[in-house]
Amino acid sequence: MSRLIQPTRFGLPSLFVSLWFPALLLIAFILLVAFAVSGSSTGVYWSYFGTGQDPSLLLGEPRPIRSDEWLVQSSWVASQYQQGFGVFNQTLPGGMDATVQNDLPTMDWSSIFRPHLLGLLALPFDQGMAVRWWLPAFVMVGACYSFAVSLLPKHPLSAALLSGALFLTPVIQWWFLPTTIWPVALAFLGMTGTVWMLRHPALWVRVGWAAAIAYVAVATAMSIYAPFIVPAALVVVFFLIGFSLSEARSQSVSFQTVLLRLLPLIAAGLGAGAVLSIWIVTRIETIQALLGTVYPGQRFEKTGTVGFEGLIGLMGGPFDQALLNQGVNGLGANQSEASSVLMIALFMVIPLVWLITQQWSESRVVDWLAVSIVTCTMVILAFMFLPGWDSLAHVMFLDRSSASRMRLGLAILGIVAIVVTSERLQSARVRILPWSVSWVASGAVILSVVVPWAYLRTAAPDTIALSPSWKIATLLLMICVVLFTRARLLAGSAAFLLAASIIGLGVNPLYVGVFRLNETAVGTAVQEIDLREPGTWVGIGSVVPTAVLVQAGVEAMNGVQTYPPEEMWDEIDPSGKYEGVWNRLANVGWEPGVGEPSVSTPVRDQIRITFDSCSSFGQKHVDYVLTDVPLDQECAVLIDDFTEGPSQHFIYRVTPG
Structure with missing residues (x-):
């Protein structure tokens, strides 16, 4: 030696x-x-x-507390996997460059x-x-x-x-x-x-x-x-x-x-x-x-x-x-x-x-x-x-x-x-x-x-x-x-x-592998529904609906944006009234509301938006809603619900009132 x-x-x-x-x-x-x-x-x-x-x-x-890993980055990696590792991830309307931040695999x-x-x-x-x-x-x-x-x-x-x-x-x-x-x-x-x-x-x-x-x-x-x-x-x-x-x-x-x-x-x-x-x-x-x-x-x-x-x-x-x-x-x-x-x-x-x-x-x-x-x-x-x-x-x-x-x-x-x-x-x-x-x-x-x-x-x-x-x-x-x-x-x-x-x-x-939301009943249903009739989704409630939509790779107005996609925010806030609120790196989530979307930021890396399925925005730009709380809105028709473990999820289709 x-x-x-x-x-x-x-x-x-x-x-x-x-x-x-x-x-x-x-x-x-x-x-x-x-x-x-x-x-x-x-x-x-x-x-x-x-x-x-x-x-x-x-x-x-x-x-x-390590949500940057299990909620944000792992979800976006799964989304990239679903979408074939494109340079632009197409989950958020308008797409987001996947080669800058979030550390995502691309071709x-x-x-x-x-x-x-x-x-x-x-x-x-x-x-x-x-x-x-x-x-x-x-x-x-x-x-x-x-x-x-x-x-x-x-x-x-x-x-x-x-x-x-x-x-x-x-x-x-x-x-x-x-x-x-x-x-x-x-x-x-x-x-x-x-x-x-x-x-x-x-x-x-x-x-x-x-x-x-x-x-x-x-x-x-x-x-x-x-x-x-x-x-x-x-x-x-x-x-x-x-x-x-x-x-x-x-x-x-x-x-x-x-x-x-x-x-x-x-x-x-x-x-x-x-x-x-x-x-x-x-x-x-x-x-x-x-x-x-x-x-x-x-x-x-x-x-x-x-x-x-x-x-x-x-x-x-x-x-x-x-x-x-x-x-x-x-x-x-x-x-x-x-x-x-x-x-x-x-x-x-x-x-x-x-x-x-x-x-x-x-x-x-x-x-x-x-x-x-x-x-x-x-x-x-x-x-x-x-x-x-x-x-x-x-x-x-x-x-x-x-x-x-x-x-x-x-x-x-x-x-x-x-x-x-x-x-x-x-x-x-x-x-x-x-x-x-x-x-x-x-x-x-x-x-x-x-x-x-x-x-x-x-x-x-x-x-x-x-x-x-x-x-x-x-x-x-x-x-x-x-x-x-x-x-x-x-x-x-x-x-x-x-x-x-x-x-x-x-x-x-x-931990062996990663917990993949696409393999849950609600994740599978989201992919099947979108495969039959593609549309734009909104997730309401806790962080789980957001993660399900991002991992599914469907077009959704949820998830952590590294920068604001122009197309999505033109639809949500066409007048630019809330630009000082949404022009940030933040997790975009939704909650029930009345009328056109109202945008707020409870903390600097979170964006909360109100959603009314009967609003002009909801009627024009949203097709499906995934939520973990029942949604009582006239223009949201329940098409499926799931109970897995302690959680319950509901899928709604946005229809004319």
Whole structure:
């Protein structure tokens, strides 16, 4: 084993170290896809249509709060499947570009750069959805492992444990979507590639890493979800600068030589930019429509928006176990918004600062990589808590993110800080840290937990009660910080993984396939009716009628619009009276009313419209109504009703009064 893990002459991991863990990930990925197992929460629909135990649920429980996954994106993917993966989805009248946002499979050239969607184009639906679920996550875990062993080539087991801890980070688990995970994967891939390009002399190695980074960069950028891309990119930029300066000094080469070694990365970046430019130009009208919405439009976040309660949510990582038990009081608005990180990035600033000052005092040499990590951590915290520098934040693109989404950057920085600190401590140039540094770092852990505990004890005692293992998580966090500062990487990594498991394991279930509404009685009936006499549908009531219509692939005025389809809104609001209400990314739903449609937005991502089957709009533009409550309107004639499990659904035909 000693020979197997021996680094190469360039200080990089051996072939065995580089491949054993990714090989295990690949085997696990193949098995999960083959058996169509994912972490989807589409099992939420079982509570509407089933009784007893859901036979597809293997472990855990579906999470209703993850509606972006089970209600929105899964429904649109099913709709695309029904419609044959067209570039324009024809559910909403006028159609909606399926290649921009919602992360949908299409027969468009851009799907080449969406590898997690290719399974849906080639495999059965359930296996394709499993590919969509697992591929970004396995790439992220593999990239994190590769980063760790690139700097610590003799510690493959520790790297695997750290990668598992990253995977179980609450902010990743509660926001588990390709649009969340690809930026993290790109960050670790970019940092790993930087290490290899600056240390390995072979051109083909540098070109290979540059190509991989560029490909994942395009996949990430095509999500157009800047709030998660920005913090990940910020970490990469700081690491690139710091590592380049450090390598130039340690290898005694000029900065021009460093730039020469990075030329493949620069060329790949230009190539990725060219691909994205073509993609943007070929769907510029869609992107302009999206940017022209009231929400999200060109939304910018101000600096220093996090107050005391936001601080509690940020530092409340050990209490995030409460989120598993439906507890969010004092931590955030809901489970996803409340999800945080174990603030290892902040605690590891203490040993990093000591290392920086010690190296400077001994040899007057700046440890640029350590400085860059500390600086990046401070920039993210400053964006959250320090107001008054909006102009600079705008130049740095920070205002394209938000305070809660910036937590993703701290999750990445935590792993980076652990790896860099451990690499410095195992270097012959650095002596062991004094115990005082370890005690100060562990004291910071205690302080970071005492503050939220003192607040929650009076403001939200139920949250503490719903997080019974918070003391264990805190103790493990203290232990791992001390171990990391004592150069005990393996034991520290194990403690960190255990702490992350307490608060992140079990967020998402293990589920066989996805719950397909097209296979319910009402879903089948909708498709059969529309096949006999095609028409336009409206869904009234809960979210279920909307999901049924979207998954059925019929023309319907329901569903999440990424931008307002012109034809549909010309029919609903021909005068443009409500344009300020409906010109947004939002879920469009209907409720019974009298007269012509009235449009309102109870929250910024929801649109509610009144429907009267006898109105001019109803008579002219609507043929069928699907509802889960009886509809008492003269111009709506019941043609079928269904009772499945605890739910009842009614299908009406719109007729003249």
